[in-house]
Amino acid sequence: MLNLSNLKLNDHAQMNKIVKIHIIFFMAIISMSSRAQVIDSEKGNYVEILPTDSRDEIIRKAANVKPDTRQMAWQELEFTAFICFGINTFTDREWGTGKENPEIFNPIGLDARQWCKVAKNAGMKLMLLTCKHHDGFCLWPSEYTDFSVASSPWKDGKGDIVKDLADACKEFGLKLGVYLSPWDMNSPIYGTDEYNGFFINQLTELLTNYGPVAEVWFDGACGEGPNGKKQVYDFESYYQTIRKLQPSAVIAIMGPDVRWVGTESGYGRATEWSVVPVGQKEQQKIIENSQNEIDSGIFIPTGDRMQKDLGSREKIIDAPALIWYPSEVDVSIRPGWYYHESQDSQVKTPEKLVDIYYSSVGRNSLLLLNLPPDKRGLIHENDIENLMGMKKIIDETFRVNLAANSRIKCKKSLTAIEVESLIDGDYNTYWMADEVTPGLEFALDGKKTFDRLLLQEKITLGQRVERFKLEAMINGNWKLITEGTTIGYKRLLRFSEVTTDQVRLTVLQSRAKSALAEFGLYKSPDGI
Ligand code: FUL
16 A cells, blocks of 8 residues: 655656546546446346436347346246145135135145156156245145144145155156245135245245255235235345255246246237336236235136236336346146136136137246146146147147258358358257348258248347248249247247248348347147
8 A cells, every 4th residue: 555654745847747647546446346347247147227328228238138047947937836735625606714624625636746757758858836925824744834734634634735746756767846835815814924924934844855946936916815915025035045045946927037027828929029128027916917816715707817918028118127037827627726627617718728829838938738637636638638739739739840951041241150050950059140130041952841930049149030921932032931029038920831942931030130149930739
């Protein structure tokens, strides 16, 4: 450090030198702290918008928001299973009361291996279990309440469904997710500060006793407890507990990592941005949009509360900050979330499930499909049949990429990363044009007939494409086949059969140079 006391104040030259050194020193500190600010306000999956940012700067920032590691791992799961099971299965209700007698819970044929086998065969990658629904009944023997499987006749009160499922997941190579309803109609301390501690204790049991957990799901549905009180949830502490105990788990819905698409119909948005204004995370809004029916226990679907567009230029321009907050589409294979014998003939058909697949996985979302076990504790035969019907159609469609052996022509490309990456079937390799709106011509390996387009952006670099089109050469002219807006992790488009040996993909608008990972043309069986 400079010692100012040794200064001869009349020594102007020396004084000037010292002042200069000080100025440089302070400027270095200022520039270091403003750099720290930039780093702080641009943390990968979060970016602050400053009042001084121009429109172009905001778009540049949006184009560079990226998923974090856990969000990326979750996105790649694509298709996951929801297992809504509990006391409601035995009361034939959708919502319980918290006053049920545990004696009624006896799924004598329960086989979590069957659930996993079905899911695995269907191509699902994760099992999300309602460990505790709004009624408060726990599917594991929680130390903190008697309202659980431990008080039921099932396995003489010695069973643990979370353990059965965790073991089966390991055996079948599936990930485990836990749904723990913050709302608890049974807990006498619900509506008090103490409840937050109780909830964290239950969360801790689930996150320490069953091995790795990949997703924690907090429902937005939230009502009164047994004493008529509403709870003020200490979500921050819940999140800290999860980050500490299972750092790779995403926290979904009432959480910071995964966004509820806003409908329980299985249909996501045609324009689906994973980069949205930070306000989308506001819990009060999520609660208001969730299922709110309280008394009858009869299923009243949430309905469609989703707005058409969350992340277009118009939506992000006034946001205080932008976040990576990807969409999850949850839907049940039956009308209800829980099993009801009366709905055995209303299982969604394979065709309907395929339509849902295109409208969720095919729209930059993850599909969480509910397969509610019945009173035996098994996924019903009708559900398995239709699910496998869906799988057969999807498999047949996407078996062969008809563009795989194309010769690709583009004006320019980055030499380091080849354009062939687009058709190598490997999501990790990508092609980035050196212009924002590139066009690519694919000379197919002979004449091909197709009716499906697959596009994937390499989202670890950000989601950028805003508009694209596909054309085919028909009788010597380029003819528009299909067009779309966002791509994101995966975009699937359906159109009527086309036969050609040449197609052209054009990015019409993009927030920055886009990194395209995959391009595919496919033929569905019978246009389904
Ligand atoms: C809703 C709940 O109220 C339903 O019972 C179900 O759990 C569904 C997944 O979320 O908000």
